[in-house]
Amino acid sequence: MTHALGFTEDDLRRMAGARSFERGVGYLSAVSRLEIADEAITATVDGSDAYEVELIEDEDGGLTGWCDCPYGQDGNFCKHCVAVGLVVLGQADSVPQQRSASASRTQLLDTWLESRTREELLALVREQLADDRDLRRRLELRAAAAGEDTGIVRERVLSLLDTRPFARYGYVEHADAHAYGRQATEAVTALRALTASGRSAGAVEVAREALQVLGRTYGEIGDSDGLIGDIATGLAEAHLEACRTARPDPVETAEWLVRYLLDELNDATDIDLFDYREVLGDPGLARARALVVAAWRANPKGWAEKYLMERLLKADGGSVDALVEVHAADLAPNGHTHLVIAGELETAGRPVEALEWAERGLRENVSERGPDSDLIAFVCERYERAGRLADVVAVRRDLMRARPSLASYQGLRTAARATGTWEGSERTDALESLKAVSLPETGRWYDGSPLVDALIDDNDLQTAWQAATDGYADQRQWLVLADRLRDRRPADALAVYLRCIEPLRKQTGDSAYERLAELLLSARACHRALGTEAEFAIYSASLRADQKRKRKLMAVLEQHGL
Template sequence: MTHALRFTEKDLRRLAGARSFERGLGYLSAISQLEIGDETITAVVDGSNTYQVELTEDEDGGLSGWCDCPYGQEGNFCKHCVAVGLAVLGQAESVPQQRSGDASRTQLLDGWLQSRTQEELLALVREQLADDPGLRRRLELRAAAAGEDTGIVRERVLHLLDTRPFARYGYVEYADAHAYGRQAAEAVIALRALTASGRAADAVEVAREALRALGRAYEEIDDSDGLIGDVAAGLAETHLDACRTARPDPAETAEWLVAHVLDAANDATAIDLFDYRDVLGDPGLARARTLLVAAWRANPKGWAEKYFMERLLKADDAGVDALVEVHAADLAPNGHTHLVIARELEAAGRADEAMEWAERGLRETVSEWGPDSDLVAYVCERHEQAGRPADVVAVRRGLLHARPSLAAYQHLRTAAGAAGTWESSERPGALDVLKAIARPDRDRRHGGSVLVDALLDDNDLQAAWQAATDGCADQRQWLALADRIRDRRPADALTVYLRWIEPLRRQTGDGAYQRLTELLLSARACHRTLGTEAEFATYLAALRADQKRKRKLMAVLDLHGL
């Protein structure tokens, strides 16, 4: 059933961005060979070269575009895609009819082919094979899969997965990945045909080699669209289907599977050993279990070893202690693994042990960024649920002392506020911690302190002003403080604005001009509150005279009435 267009001009602008969209408007007259199919739209656009464009609509109304221009090859929705999309929108009313015509032509071709005799069809195929070597190779592979020569199938499958013809610089770039993916997909078809022809055992062996070959090549392919990943998944599925048909030796299959899943080079094929339960049976599963345990004990920090060991234990219902042993062999420096263990213990009904592991995680954290935030939340939530607010405060206090930050200060304030101890005892101690690292320096202009941020967050502006005066504030903090006190202490705020205007007078560029203008507007607001607008007018006139050669600055000042 044909349908109208599902995308709009707004979609084109969103996908391309304003600049590419505007450029696309200039290519409407450069489009030729426009064909509108039921889901795919193709065209040729003449630019600095001739480019092939393909737009695809999905059932949910989404639109994607592909172009072989340099910008499009990087995965962008380029100006040529925009031009084709706009050209199609320009004839939107006729799109259903065009799609209906495309469907009719397809139906006509199918009917014509069906009416040909076997001899006529063979002649037609041979004619195409003579003109298309790629088609010839693909059909040769299918013929081999249906025949008796497995050696030819193996050779052709590995040839289809060979990236060298597509790797111009030793790497399959995005522009070439589509062509490589279409070729590699033929290997999946051939292996399925091999199984269907009654040679599943051969398909198992060839599929193993194919999986190994693609796994080794995958890191050298730009698979941004996931086409090669789909081929890898197809190969894995084909191998599993062949194993289910051929029923290879369970122990030997287990050995191959374990070696495959533990080899990082095979990540792309995403084989899950536990999908093979029915193939392995009890003997194969036992062999896999032995090999996985040995691999994990030899390399307990290996990601794959740890992952599959955990899966194995859960599949065996081995109990939480065995899982804890696996996780404890490789504890993350931020305490995240302690949290994983705590959750496993809690799920097993061992809440006290879970809390011990979680609190141990807080103590043993060695990450410069501090403990995992989920671990901290877990500990605090359990204390809250147990009605121990003082313990929550103790946790938050310890984190502030260990790694002072505004976030740690805010968390402590929230916890102590809930416990009713913030103003009376916790805040003074917390500020003492921040004062100890503030390092007052009267010449300080950069590198503000957490102390000033905390006092601003508390809205303790008097204390924040004093800390800034003592040298504990940078430019950002001084200006934030000035903005906060401007209505009540305009003279103090004015001194801050004027101080930071001065260095900007020596700078150029849009950013400097914008910051200078913002500070002048703030200074003018202070003068208005003080009733000294004439003084500001004199200051501004002198500044404009000094900066008059910066014509762009003058235009910005004029725009803002300065």
């Protein structure tokens, strides 16, 4: 059934953003090979390369877009998608007819194929195989998987996982990862076909090699959208399926699994030892437990060893004390591990010991940034429950000294107000801590100083203005102060707005134009408060004359009555 378009130009602009939308407008003439089918719209857009674009409308009228340009492969609705969408909107009246024609072509092709003889279809397939090497490789692999020679399947699977044809300077960039992923997906299909064809024992061995090959190269592949991770998961699932069918030697399987899971290169999959419980049986599980315990004893600070030991204890219903021992063997300097231990103890119904471990985490903290924030929250919450409010203030004060920030300031303020000690030396000392790390010459604050943010948060705007005047504020903070104090100090606020307008004169783009208009509106409000509207009119006219070549800016100013 054909249907009209369910998206508009505004939808394209919203999905792409103003910048990509404007760029897409310039690519309308670059759209070719447009095909509008009932399920999808496909086209090629010539940019720095020839990019393939697909737009899909769902049943609810939503629109999704995919493009194989680097920006599109990151999951963005890119300028090429915009260009295709605009071209389609430009011929919206003919869309139902184009969709009907596409459906007719598909039906015609299906009818023609069904009418061919076996020999004619074979000739057609062979003709395609001669021209399409990738198709040939995929079909070769499927033929091998359906045949008797597991060795051929092994060779082709490992070849499909070879990253060298896609690597540039030893690394598969994101733009090439999709091509590699499409190829590697065939390896998963082949392994499952091996199991389905009654050769699950061979599938187990080939899957092991495949997992190890991908593990060695996974760190050399750009996989920001998780495609290669999905393939690794598929290989792991194919291995488990094969094991469940083949029932390999349980002890040897346990040894391979533990060895694989302890290998630091094999972090592409989330293989869980206990998913193999049925395959391993009691003998295999016993061997796995012995190997995990031995590995952890030999290297208690190893991440894999520690994780496996923890997983082993939880799966077996081990004691909380054994879990504490595992975690205590490698305590994080900021107390995070102490918090993990406290959580385990509290879950086990031992809150007193839990708090003791959390307090120990605070005492043993050696991190320059102070204790873990969640650890502090844990301790303070338990102190509050016990009515130990003065202890909460002490913890928050220590954090303020170790990690002066707006969040630390707010936490201390809340705690001190509960004890009635905030207004006085507590607040003064806290502000001094912020001032000590906020000096511009320290170079530590790139987003303005926490001193000004704290004063604004306190609504102590006059003191905040003075701190800004002394050099502690960035542009964002100056604008916050100007907006908050505009009614009381219109002349000072006006100076801030004019100062922020100047650099925008040299910028282009929708966001810069909207920001300029907002600042001009604020400046006009200041002039009105000062009774100097004539000065603003002169300033505005001068700015328009200076910027008159920016037609989009002129339109934005008109929209805002400027």
